[in-house]
Amino acid sequence: MNLELVIGAFEITLPILFILLLGGWFKHKTWISDGFxxxxxxxxxxxxxPCLLYLNVSQNSISTNLNLPLIGFAIVATIVTVVVVWLFYRKQPDSGQRGVLAQCAYRGNMAIIGLALCERALGQDILGKAAIYLAFLTILYNLIAVVLLTTFNRKILFTIAKNPLIISIVLGLISSSSEIHPPQVVITSMAYLGKLTLPLALLCLGASLQWQSFKQNHRDAIAITFLKLILIPLLTMWAAIPFGFDKTDTTLLFFMVSAPTAVAAYVMANKMTSHGALSAEIVALSTLVSPFTIAIGYYLLKVFGMA
Known part of the structure; x- marks a missing residue:
């Protein structure tokens, strides 16, 4: 085993876990409140x-950052994941619980942990491409969640269209293609705000994770965490081999696919079903375990020459 590769893989992921644990500790010490x-x-x-995404999209060429084969592959992989998990739990009589399990299996925390990992492993230059990838998958994630958890209607479409992440990326695309940019003072201010994103989001995520009722749904939580962090990334990366993606693309794809279940999955499940506790447990468990599974997966990508 190449010890240097192992150490390098953990150097990418452990800082994420450290900040998450700090958030939980700060909450325990009451230095962070629920209001905070x-x-x-x-x-x-x-x-x-949105500031971070806008800047990284607007300051990079669309032709350089728009990778339709990679995005198309990710979209198909996501849909296949949802169908397989839904069919696997087809005997579950509660369709709401089945929808929550399927959502937790596909909906990764790309915007926070995925982006953080991409930046650490590939540098800031990857954020433009990652933002475009994130735009397409964010729209898809929301549409699928609506189908799984509630009745689809025009109001939901309007809500998705108002998503600040989607709006910022669309504005970034317009700026990039038209060369129309805000004044430099605005760009500098947005850069300052953008730098708040990763540390603040990770602290809040760590402080918001819920562990108290884990015993209630531990079997489903463990099963979906296994799917989200191990089986789905493994099968996705295996399926990507014939497409000949370069090392940058496979690394980006891996970090996005292997990210733990997003907190947004808990938010939607809690609002639309009676299974919010189940989704919270999956978010908590997958977030705790993910730095280790991602480090091992990234190490294997390095060993097999895919990263």
């Missing part, structure tokens, strides 16, 4: 992350 977490998540979702 709520406000912090709102600030990240509505302001700092």
């Amino acid at each position: 977490v709520s406000s912090g998540n709102t600030l990240v979702f509505n302001i700092s992350l």
Whole structure:
């Protein structure tokens, strides 16, 4: 075993776990309150992350960052994942619970952990391509979640269209293609706000994870965590081999696919079903375990020359 590769893989993922654990510890010490977490998540979702995404899309060429084969592959892989998990739990009489399990299996925390991993492994230059990837998959994730958890209607479409992440990426695409940019003072201010994203989001995520009721649904939580962190990334990367993606693309794809279940899965499940606790447990368990599974997966990508 190449010890240097192992250490390098953990150097990518362990800082993420460290900040997450700090968030939980700060919450335990009451240095972070529920109000802080709520406000912090709102600030990240509505302001700092959109600023980060806008800048990385607008300051990079669309032709360089738009990888339709990779995005198309990711879309198909996501749909296949949802169908397989849904069919696997077809005997589950509660369609709401079946929908929650399927959502937790495909919906990764790409916007926070996925982007953080991509930046650490590939540098800031990858963020433009990652933002375009994120735009397409964010829209798909929301549409599938609506189909799984509730009745599809026009109001949901309007809600998705108002998503700040999607809006910021669309504006970034317009700026990139038209060469129309805000004044430099605005860009600099947005850059400052964008730098808040990763540390603040990770602290809030760590502080918001829920462990108390894990015993209630531990079998389903463990099963979906296994699917999300091990089986799905393994099968996805295996299926990607014939397409001949380069090392940068396979690394980006791996980090996005292997990211733990997103907190948004808990938010939607809690609002639309009676199984919010189940989704919270999956988010918590997958987030705790993911730095280790991602490090091992990244090491294997290196060994097999795919990263």
